[in-house]
Amino acid sequence: MMPMVYTVYGFAIFFMLAWVVLWCLHILALSYSKWKLHRSVDRAPPETPYLGVSILKPLSGVDPNLLSNLETFFSLDYPTYELLFCVEDEHDPAVLLVHSLMQKHSHVDARLFVGGLSVGVNPKINNMQPAWLAARHPLVLVSDAGLRMRDDALLDMVQQLAPDVAIVHQMPFTCDAEGFAAVYEKIYFGASAARMYLCADLLGINCHVGMSSLVRRAALEEVGGLAAFGDYLAEDFFMAQAVVARGWRLRVASLPALQNSGARSVAALQARLARWAKLRLHMVPITTMLEPLSECLPLGAGAAWAASQLFGAEPLPFFLVHVLLWFLSDWLLLCSSQNGSPPFSKVEFLLGWIWCECCAPLLLVTAITRPEISWRTRCYKLDWGGKAHELKPKLKF
Numbered sequence: 001m002m003p004m005v006y007t008v009y010g011f012a013i014f015f016m017l018a019w020v021v022l023w024c025l026h027i028l029a030l031s032y033s034k035w036k037l038h039r040s041v042d043r044a045p046p047e048t049p050y051l052g053v054s055i056l057k058p059l060s061g062v063d064p065n066l067l068s069n070l071e072t073f074f075s076l077d078y079p080t081y082e083l084l085f086c087v088e089d090e091h092d093p094a095v096l097l098v099h100s101l102m103q104k105h106s107h108v109d110a111r112l113f114v115g116g117l118s119v120g121v122n123p124k125i126n127n128m129q130p131a132w133l134a135a136r137h138p139l140v141l142v143s144d145a146g147l148r149m150r151d152d153a154l155l156d157m158v159q160q161l162a163p164d165v166a167i168v169h170q171m172p173f174t175c176d177a178e179g180f181a182a183v184y185e186k187i188y189f190g191a192s193a194a195r196m197y198l199c200a201d202l203l204g205i206n207c208h209v210g211m212s213s214l215v216r217r218a219a220l221e222e223v224g225g226l227a228a229f230g231d232y233l234a235e236d237f238f239m240a241q242a243v244v245a246r247g248w249r250l251r252v253a254s255l256p257a258l259q260n261s262g263a264r265s266v267a268a269l270q271a272r273l274a275r276w277a278k279l280r281l282h283m284v285p286i287t288t289m290l291e292p293l294s295e296c297l298p299l300g301a302g303a304a305w306a307a308s309q310l311f312g313a314e315p316l317p318f319f320l321v322h323v324l325l326w327f328l329s330d331w332l333l334l335c336s337s338q339n340g341s342p343p344f345s346k347v348e349f350l351l352g353w354i355w356c357e358c359c360a361p362l363l364l365v366t367a368i369t370r371p372e373i374s375w376r377t378r379c380y381k382l383d384w385g386g387k388a389h390e391l392k393p394k395l396k397f
Contacts, residue, residue, distance in 0.1 A: 025195060
């Protein structure tokens with residue numbers, strides 16, 4: 001009987017400690033967001049001229065917002081930069097769109113690279129490799145196709161680039177849009193993901209997401225350049241890991257990355273989140289298996305049980321208060337990520353928040369039971385450690 005009692009108390013202490021740690025992370029993330037995000041960008045000319053930036057834009061297909069998204073990159077408030085558009089297939093409709101923008105903004109240094117170069121299984125790396133080799137500037141910004149850029153965002157990123165910093169990356173967030181999928185997306189990136197992203201940056205943990213990432217070219221060349229990460233689908237994580245191992249630091253920019261896809265849907269976002277969970281499961285399996293303890297409902301249920309075992313508290317009131325405080329904390333963090341009130345009502349936030357919290361554990365189950373990764377028209381199998389193999393490889397470039 002005594003070993004059983006010790007086991008119960010051991011689990012109860014574990015859940016209670018996890019609960020305390022997560023609430024410390026809530027406080028840290030909210031406090032750090034107030035200090036870090038949406039700081040004023042200094043537009044005054046510097047004493048030392050800013051380094052030039054080569055912007056790599058990998059494209060595949062056209063969505064309703066692509067034209068307006070790309071056009072924001074032609075009007076950046078930055079003295080010296082070039083735009084390097086990358087398209088895998090010469091028949092891709094993005095080719096005509098890029099040509100029209102280059103003709104319209106002929107004063108901007110822009111080039112189009114078609115065909116890619118095979119250096120691994122990662123199609124994004126293959127697509128960008130020719131542009132990487134042709135880039136003229138010492139700083140390289142890798143920017144996903146679905147991003148919209150504020151005119152001062154590049155300036156903000158460069159100003160974060162201290163001498164010992166190799167990568168400045170923007171925290172993933174979203175533009176305002178209509179519909180439940182947009183609400184779900186904004187709550188996930190502005191609250192749930194932002195909490196872990198900001199805490200990781202504050203604590204010096206690798207949280208690099210490469211959708212908008214400014215890199216010192218020399219630092220990345222030290223570890224083999226882009227080609228060195230062609231066999232990883234989560235190239236951003238391993239890229240950051242490699243440069244940090246050589247003594248460089250990472251830093252999150254003040255302005256978040258504004259995702260602005262023209263084809264939002266709940267199913268598409270869940271497929272994307274499930275893909276990320278599969279990547280994490282093979283890169284950091286132990287941490288990923290503990291992820292349910294970072295979610296409101298599983299952690300709250302465990303902590304309520306633990307409180308009843310350790311302190312004789314009533315589980316249901318404890319759980320309800322926990323959920324209410326978590327809900328309010330996420331609202332405040334979302335407002336901080338948004339730099340103001342979100343573009344939807346509190347009722348919409350409540351419905352989106354419930355959906356987000358209920359789906360989170362299911363996405364991890366999907367990652368465990370269906371480990372293959374589908375990315376556009378390709379399918380991959382991951383080895384432990386993160387290397388990928390294409391199950392139905394396309395013809396090589």
